[in-house]
Amino acid sequence: MDRIRIVSLFFFIVLFLTASIKASSLNLMPMPVKIKPQDGRFIISRELGIEIQGPYSPRVLLAKRRFLHRLAGRTGIFFKLNPESTSIKIVYKKNIKLSPIMDESYTLLINQSGIILKANTDIGILRGIETLLQLLSSDGKHYYFPAVEITDYPRFPWRGLLIDVVRHFMPIEVLKRNIDAMAAVKMNVLHLHLSDDQGFRIECKIYPRLHLFASDGDYYTHEQIKDLIRYADLRGIRIVPEFDIPGHTTSWLVAYPSLAAIPRPYKMERTYGVKNSVMDPTNKLVYKFLERFFKEMAKLFPDPYIHIGGDEVNGVQWKSSKKIAKFMKKHHLKDFHQLQAYFNLKVLKILEKNHKKMIGWDEILHPDMPKDIVIQSWRGKKFLYNAAKRGYYTILSNGYYIDLAQPTDFHYLNDPIPEGVELSPEERKRILGGEATMWSEIVSPETIDSRIWPRTAAIAERLWSPGTVKDVSDMYRRLKIITQQMEELGITHIKNQDMMLRRLARYRDITPLKIFIQTVAPVQNYERHKSRTYTVFSPLTRVVDAAVPDPPLPREFESMVADYLSTGDRAIENRIINYLILWKDNHNSLKELIEISPVLKEIEPLSENLSIISALALERISIKERGQTPDPRWIERAKRTLEKAKKPVAELELLVAEPIEKLILSITQ
Ligand code: ACM
Numbered sequence: 193m194d195r196i197r198i199v200s201l202f203f204f205i206v207l208f209l210t211a212s213i214k215a216s217s218l219n220l221m222p223m224p225v226k227i228k229p230q231d232g233r234f235i236i237s238r239e240l241g242i243e244i245q246g247p248y249s250p251r252v253l254l255a256k257r258r259f260l261h262r263l264a265g266r267t268g269i270f271f272k273l274n275p276e277s278t279s280i281k282i283v284y285k286k287n288i289k290l291s292p293i294m295d296e297s298y299t300l301l302i303n304q305s306g307i308i309l310k311a312n313t314d315i316g317i318l319r320g321i322e323t324l325l326q327l328l329s330s331d332g333k334h335y336y337f338p339a340v341e342i343t344d345y346p347r348f349p350w351r352g353l354l355i356d357v358v359r360h361f362m363p364i365e366v367l368k369r370n371i372d373a374m375a376a377v378k379m380n381v382l383h384l385h386l387s388d389d390q391g392f393r394i395e396c397k398i399y400p401r402l403h404l405f406a407s408d409g410d411y412y413t414h415e416q417i418k419d420l421i422r423y424a425d426l427r428g429i430r431i432v433p434e435f436d437i438p439g440h441t442t443s444w445l446v447a448y449p450s451l452a453a454i455p456r457p458y459k460m461e462r463t464y465g466v467k468n469s470v471m472d473p474t475n476k477l478v479y480k481f482l483e484r485f486f487k488e489m490a491k492l493f494p495d496p497y498i499h500i501g502g503d504e505v506n507g508v509q510w511k512s513s514k515k516i517a518k519f520m521k522k523h524h525l526k527d528f529h530q531l532q533a534y535f536n537l538k539v540l541k542i543l544e545k546n547h548k549k550m551i552g553w554d555e556i557l558h559p560d561m562p563k564d565i566v567i568q569s570w571r572g573k574k575f576l577y578n579a580a581k582r583g584y585y586t587i588l589s590n591g592y593y594i595d596l597a598q599p600t601d602f603h604y605l606n607d608p609i610p611e612g613v614e615l616s617p618e619e620r621k622r623i624l625g626g627e628a629t630m631w632s633e634i635v636s637p638e639t640i641d642s643r644i645w646p647r648t649a650a651i652a653e654r655l656w657s658p659g660t661v662k663d664v665s666d667m668y669r670r671l672k673i674i675t676q677q678m679e680e681l682g683i684t685h686i687k688n689q690d691m692m693l694r695r696l697a698r699y700r701d702i703t704p705l706k707i708f709i710q711t712v713a714p715v716q717n718y719e720r721h722k723s724r725t726y727t728v729f730s731p732l733t734r735v736v737d738a739a740v741p742d743p744p745l746p747r748e749f750e751s752m753v754a755d756y757l758s759t760g761d762r763a764i765e766n767r768i769i770n771y772l773i774l775w776k777d778n779h780n781s782l783k784e785l786i787e788i789s790p791v792l793k794e795i796e797p798l799s800e801n802l803s804i805i806s807a808l809a810l811e812r813i814s815i816k817e818r819g820q821t822p823d824p825r826w827i828e829r830a831k832r833t834l835e836k837a838k839k840p841v842a843e844l845e846l847l848v849a850e851p852i853e854k855l856i857l858s859i860t861q
Contacts (some may be wrong), residue, residue: 219673220326222378222653223661224344232304232339233329234279236263238271243278249287249314254426255321256282262325262680267335280307288313290430291496292624296380297345300324302337318428319344319378326677348608348625350587351655352381352432353648355640356632358388358443359464359728361410366637368423372681373645375427377652377674382424383432383499383627389442389461389469390728394433398484399448406443406460417492425494432551433493436501437482438471438535445469451478453509453516462727464633468508473535474519483542490546497566500539503553505532533558540565557584566624576608580619588626592651594643595631597714597741600671601664603628604650611659625655634720636732638692641685642740646675672744685740692738698789704781705792707774708799709738710745712844720843735795736843746847753851757858768855769813772806775848779803794842801837805852808833812856830856 218227240263242256264271288294298311298320309320323344327337353374355362371382386393392406395413403411412420424431437444444451445458452458453472461467471478490498507528510516516531525531536556543550550556551566554575559582567586569576570593579586591606608623609615615623628648635643650667679686693702693709714720714736749771756764782799786792808830815822822830834856837849 218327218338218340219670220323221649221667221670221674222656223658223670224323224342225658226341226343228341230303230339230341233336234302234304234307234339236267236269236328236335236337238269239275239277240269240271240280241275241278242280242282244282246282246284246314246317247287249284249317251287251314251426251428252282252284252317255318259321259325263328265680266328267330269335279305280309282309282317284311284314284317286313288315290315290380290425290428292349292430294349295345296349296378296428297343298323299344300340300342302327302341303339307337315428318375322376322378325376326674346378346656347658348623348655350381350625350627351379351652352383352587352625352627353379353644354383354385354434354589354627354629354631356385356388356630357393357412358385358391358632360632360636360640360732361391361393361407362632362637362640364412364416364420366640367420369682369684370641370644371420371424371427371429373641373678373683374429374648374652376678376681377649378656379648379652380428381430381432381627383434385434385436385631387435387443388440389467390464391460392443392447394489396485396488398488399481401447402444404447406446408460414492421494430495431493432495432497432499433489434499434501435485435489436499436503437539438473438502438532439469439505440467440501440503441471442467442469444471448481451475451481453513462729464721464726466504466506468506470505470509471535472513472516473510473531473538474516479538479542482539483545486539486542486546486548490543490548496547496549497551498543498548499551499568500536500543500556501552502532502536502556503570505555529555529558532556533560536561551587554579557582568627570629573608576623577613577615577619580615580622583622585622585624587624589629592626592628593631594628594647594651594741595633595635596718597643597716597720599742600647600650600668603647604654604664604667605662607654607659607662609659626651634726634730634732634737636737638684638688639732639737641683642688645678645683645685646671647742649674649678668744668747689738689740692733695733696735696738696789696792697785700785700788704778704785705735707778708782708795708802709735710743711775711802711846711848712739712798713741713743713746713847714739715840715843715845716741719840723840723843734791734842739844743847746851749848750851750854753855757854765813769810772810772813772852775802775806776810777803795844798841798844798846801833801841802846802848805834805837805849805856809852809855812859816859827857 244252260271294315295313296315296319298316300320300323301308311317329336329338392402393411395411396402421431442458442461446460449455449458451471453470510528520531525534540550549564553568554571557567557579563583567579567584568589569586570589572590576586576588588608592603608626609620628651630644693705697705752764752768756768779799786796834853837846
């Protein structure tokens with residue numbers, strides 16, 4: 193290699209490194225496909241003007257208005273009403289109907305003199321505007337957008353969030369604020385779980401007993417649904433309705449017992465879990481009913497898909513019916529799976545008549561079903577791959593069950609198509625994406641946002657960004673910023689915690705509760721249900737409900753401990769000591785609150801454990817400072833105390849117990 197080539201290679205390497213360092217410091221989520229940082233920046237002034245080049249689009253006009261509003265809100269700039277310049281150009285070719293095959297790509301070019309956002313479709317513009325807003329930066333003097341070239345498009349076309357509005361009804365404003373949050377991270381499907389054993393949540397004009405007798409008065413009217421669909425459409429989000437049949441149908445049977453496999457009076461379910469109530473697939477009148485029902489719903493919901501549920505039919509009632517046994521024999525239906533497929537095929541005909549496609553849970557997969565249905569895999573990836581291999585479209589929800597209070601990185605690394613999975617290119621294409629599922633057994637309108645966000649933003653990135661974007665610590669770094677930015681959309685995931693703590697503290701100073709709650713998280717998976725029987729009437733206002741899954745402080749403390757153990761750095765040691773003193777002393781102040789608020793009594797042992805293990809860790813550090821090592825009996829006692837502190841109390845886990853344990857047991861001289 194001659195010198196010039198070596199020098200220019202060196203030059204390119206430096207350029208590449210600078211570019212990638214700069215790209216990785218941008219706080220974008222989901223991460224775009226290609227980012228080329230440039231020199232310079234576009235300074236935001238009150239002269240900022242936006243020119244739109246493209247067909248009339250209510251979506252783009254609203255997005256422009258909201259962009260300026262959010263930008264003004266963050267910067268305090270009073271933008272001129274009629275600026276001379278048009279420093280932002282929005283260019284697109286056409287408006288489109290929402291569907292799973294829409295073009296959402298865009299390019300964004302920012303330099304000193306202006307910004308150009310280009311897309312083929314108005315939906316691409318919406319996605320690009322969210323990226324632009326995330327790029328807002330500031331120094332001591334100015335707000336600005338860094339100069340950058342971005343090319344971006346989604347990896348998967350179906351990026352959804354399911355909200356169960358049955359177990360706990362969610363008023364329209366809850367859905368709207370979550371739609372705005374979804375749009376901010378480029379999600380595009382809101383799946384509404386509208387009927388189940390505990391309620392029927394939508395007005396039905398043809399069969400009004402459904403909403404009148406089986407909702408406790410909590411249901412959406414047609415007018416509300418139309419307004420919601422318009423609201424979501426303006427933000428580029430489809431609404432897919434789910435009517436779970438033939439199981440999970442107690443509410444239908446409360447209203448119309450004749451639909452049941454065992455016709456008798458039914459009562460609303462108030463508890464959770466899989467119930468026996470099921471429709472009668474052998475009854476012609478059931479299909480007549482469903483025909484008129486779906487005709488009404490197909491008209492109301494414009495999306496090409498209707499979700500028919502189909503999950504968890506336990507067969508108990510089918511088994512106890514002689515009529516059903518006789519029918520199965522006559523029609524050569526060997527088992528209940530075949531009987532359900534028979535039912536699904538009839539429902540499919542009804543949907544097809546109404547120009548709708550079917551989506552349902554894993555259990556609807558059956559060789560008799562046509563290949564244009566979508567299978568939503570909730571039981572495991574093997575069901576996802578099985579569906580794709582057998583020629584079906586499919587989306588992943590297993591691993592995205594956000595009701596289970598699992599940590600963000602668990603969901604983030606749950607890739608629908610991980611590296612090395614054996615699928616042909618055609619099979620890969622049939623995996624359309626995924627949906628986070630917000631089942632609402634133990635969430636209320638007050639807590640739902642904190643169960644959805646910010647973890648769902650990481651799922652949104654998994655479904656939008658290239659599979660190679662999977663650096664967990666960088667995800668957490670960006671998430672910390674994005675989650676706070678999202679508050680401007682009205683979601684209550686952060687601010688409701690203080691409100692709940694004020695109520696728990698009987699309106700006294702909540703500082704001790706705040707210090708405590710940052711160290712704990714609700715127990716994961718189905719552990720809360722194991723600890724007591726929850727019903728639809730149970731209070732969701734306790735400390736466990738105010739606590740959030742995967743809170744940031746224990747993670748940060750853990751990394752502080754790891755850094756300290758590997759470097760022995762004094763500054764880190766001091767920070768650790770400050771936390772330990774805070775936690776040790778917090779118990780006394782918290783006890784004062786507990787004494788005036790009986791609902792807090794249940795956390796007393798946990799707060800005491802936190803205090804005790806913090807004191808132990810401080811003792812361990814001071815032993816080290818004295819140049820000594822602890823007595824083996826001291827270590828044994830510490831281990832027993834730590835084991836106790838790791839056990840859940842009041843459905844809460846003390847997340848800082850593990851890093852404290854690591855600190856105590858790993859300090860060496
Ligand atoms: C489900 O979780 N039963 C779909």
